[in-house]
Amino acid sequence: MSVSYGIRQRIKKISSSQAGDMASYAIALFFMKGLSLIMLPIITRYLAPAEMGQLEILAVTGALLGILFSVALHEALYRFAGQAKGEEQAKIANSLFTMTLLFSFCAGCTGIAFLAHIEWPTDWELEKTPVLILFGSLTIEGALAMSLAWLRMLERSKIFTLICIVTSSLQVTLVLLGLEIGFSINGVLIAGFIAHLIQLGWVVRTTQLKLHIPTSRFVKQSLKYTAPIMLSGICAFGLNGAERWFILEGESFATLGQYAIAAKFALAMCILVQPFGMWWMPKRFAMLDSNVEKATRITEKGIAYICLLALTISLCGQWALEFLLTDTYTPASQLLTGAIFMVLGKEYCELLNLGLLKQKKTTTLFYINLVSAIFAITAMMVTYQYGIWSIILTVGITQLLRAIAIFAFSQRSFRLPYNTYKLGIILVITLVGMATLNSNASIVTMLFTWVVTCFGIIISVIPNKIRIFGSLSKLTSDSKAL
Numbered sequence: 001m002s003v004s005y006g007i008r009q010r011i012k013k014i015s016s017s018q019a020g021d022m023a024s025y026a027i028a029l030f031f032m033k034g035l036s037l038i039m040l041p042i043i044t045r046y047l048a049p050a051e052m053g054q055l056e057i058l059a060v061t062g063a064l065l066g067i068l069f070s071v072a073l074h075e076a077l078y079r080f081a082g083q084a085k086g087e088e089q090a091k092i093a094n095s096l097f098t099m100t101l102l103f104s105f106c107a108g109c110t111g112i113a114f115l116a117h118i119e120w121p122t123d124w125e126l127e128k129t130p131v132l133i134l135f136g137s138l139t140i141e142g143a144l145a146m147s148l149a150w151l152r153m154l155e156r157s158k159i160f161t162l163i164c165i166v167t168s169s170l171q172v173t174l175v176l177l178g179l180e181i182g183f184s185i186n187g188v189l190i191a192g193f194i195a196h197l198i199q200l201g202w203v204v205r206t207t208q209l210k211l212h213i214p215t216s217r218f219v220k221q222s223l224k225y226t227a228p229i230m231l232s233g234i235c236a237f238g239l240n241g242a243e244r245w246f247i248l249e250g251e252s253f254a255t256l257g258q259y260a261i262a263a264k265f266a267l268a269m270c271i272l273v274q275p276f277g278m279w280w281m282p283k284r285f286a287m288l289d290s291n292v293e294k295a296t297r298i299t300e301k302g303i304a305y306i307c308l309l310a311l312t313i314s315l316c317g318q319w320a321l322e323f324l325l326t327d328t329y330t331p332a333s334q335l336l337t338g339a340i341f342m343v344l345g346k347e348y349c350e351l352l353n354l355g356l357l358k359q360k361k362t363t364t365l366f367y368i369n370l371v372s373a374i375f376a377i378t379a380m381m382v383t384y385q386y387g388i389w390s391i392i393l394t395v396g397i398t399q400l401l402r403a404i405a406i407f408a409f410s411q412r413s414f415r416l417p418y419n420t421y422k423l424g425i426i427l428v429i430t431l432v433g434m435a436t437l438n439s440n441a442s443i444v445t446m447l448f449t450w451v452v453t454c455f456g457i458i459i460s461v462i463p464n465k466i467r468i469f470g471s472l473s474k475l476t477s478d479s480k481a482l
Helices: 002-038 049-070 074-083 086-116 128-153 157-181 184-207 216-239 242-250 253-280 284-290 292-324 327-352 354-358 362-386 388-413 420-437 443-461 464-481
Strands: none
Touching: 002 157, 002 253, 049 086, 049 128, 049 184, 049 216, 049 242, 049 253, 074 086, 074 128, 074 216, 086 128, 086 216, 128 157, 128 184, 157 184, 216 242, 216 362, 216 388, 242 253, 242 362, 242 388, 253 292, 253 327, 284 292, 284 354, 292 327, 292 420, 292 443, 327 388, 327 420, 354 362, 354 388, 362 388, 420 443
């Protein structure tokens, strides 16, 4: 009896600890991503749409270069250090940290040296200085990602959250100070570099990471593992990032700035989806092994939740943009629904890949992503000249086709009892609702559309048994009344 009670108490303690860790990471996520969204109404009062466009093109280019410079070596940390213990684990972490720091630092310095010795075109709207600052930031980005991953592996969630809160708050303060002084986008970039440098030093000191020259064998082993992951990251960039370059080529920095604002508000949907993902992702395979039917129904409800968020943000986001931002950013509200449409298929894929991951067919996922990225980039090369909406529709449709392909191959690998008809209905309802909300209709029409579409989605995922029981109860009460 006492043994059983002790086991129950131990399980309860572990569950409580996991819930606490998840809450800590959720708070850290808010400060890392949510603050940038909250800061938008302030930043847009200092920066014109063209300057926002320049900031966006630098951010997206930096994201791609960051993947290339670091070779996604933080993924090797999960693979190799995760299976080691004690001193061996610390040695692996130190070796990977050293590799990442050397790769990123050398690549970043090479970029700075190259830019410093070339003559910058005078007719370019983007100046050389912010590009130099970007390459300076890239010298430490890989090491920062590695050290933060190591801190999470050590399960020090509270100190992780504290570091994120303090450094994010510092970055916000420095950004506001730089903008107030008049440093424009240079001030924003310098603030990010200073905050990340302090964050890196704090995390390294906390985790006791040290420089350790790895063996050539370990370097080859690590790069062999991370190279395909890096290529997958580049493929993902083709569907979520590369469109900024095409918008700039077909339109202007000002239009790109408007799109950047809409995309950041669309990011709110992705952030709100993550609590469900943080709850579902760790347990989905165990659930799949024990109860396939329940795992399928939860996945369907997750898809319905994504669609409800898409419709809600399409409605409320337009009003929020018009209310919070200055008149110069009014066009951003007209692009919001399109930006949400572009990420809708991406969120679908995160849930519908369950069968492929269950059977460990990650290679199939890679080829689907590769084909999708090539198709999207090729299509954008043809359509970008027709305006920003041609790019939005190209990426959005490609993401949905990618989701359908992942669903089909996932079902072929491990069949789950989805109600395919309901999933199709939910998608159609969502797309029709988003199109209506984007049609400049009256407030009454928009509210009516939102209520009807959300009601239709909720009804679609309610189990038939509950609806039948409710109908029978109503019939019984009516007959008694008679």
